[in-house]
Amino acid sequence: MKTMFRTLLALLxxxxxxxCAALVVGGAVATGVAVHxxxxxxTVIDDNVLEVRVRNALFSDERFDQSTRIKxxxxxxxxxxxxxxxxxxxxxxATELASDVDGVLRLFNELAPLxxxxxxxxxxxxLVSGRVTTxxxxxxxxxxxxPTRIKVTTTRGIVYLQGLVTEAEAEAAVEQARAVRGVxxxxxxxxxKNGSA
Numbered sequence: 001m002k003t004m005f006r007t008l009l010a011l012l013x014x015x016x017x018x019x020c021a022a023l024v025v026g027g028a029v030a031t032g033v034a035v036h037x038x039x040x041x042x043t044v045i046d047d048n049v050l051e052v053r054v055r056n057a058l059f060s061d062e063r064f065d066q067s068t069r070i071k072x073x074x075x076x077x078x079x080x081x082x083x084x085x086x087x088x089x090x091x092x093x094a095t096e097l098a099s100d101v102d103g104v105l106r107l108f109n110e111l112a113p114l115x116x117x118x119x120x121x122x123x124x125x126x127l128v129s130g131r132v133t134t135x136x137x138x139x140x141x142x143x144x145x146x147p148t149r150i151k152v153t154t155t156r157g158i159v160y161l162q163g164l165v166t167e168a169e170a171e172a173a174v175e176q177a178r179a180v181r182g183v184x185x186x187x188x189x190x191x192x193k194n195g196s197a
Contacts, residue, residue, distance in 0.1 A: 036148045038164040047074040050103045057097045069116045075162040077105030082155045085111040125154040128182040135176040157184035164191050
């Protein structure tokens, strides 16, 4: 009953935020994904809401326009921002804005002070993310390993991995990701089941 209440509350809050349709759909998807996730359903929904809040905070500043590309992913309140912000000043401003968002427990600002990449590079990043995610299905020697527990974000060939994993799972995922064609570098932001990071 408590889980159902949190789900409905998140959907109602979503209707008050910009991009509410995406959030409502995201909330429904989050509920399905949570079956395999080590986070609770409520935490999965909270992370989806947090991503929307961070994006809203960033794009409420008119300097973050079509010349910037910012990907935001949250996992257990740990927020990753990756992409291109244009200038060092905007990278710093992004940190200020995101840090003020309620619910951000830890912030990883991986934005580069570069111009937004072109369509070709953006498409390549999506392909690389897909290949990395698929590569995790080849990890078969770890009992209970579920590749859907790892979030993959790619910008300019740099792959960022997030999730609540064991140390063995983290090592196996990094090894797989590094072997994928198009991966320039792998950066991890894992939270480990024993509480270390």
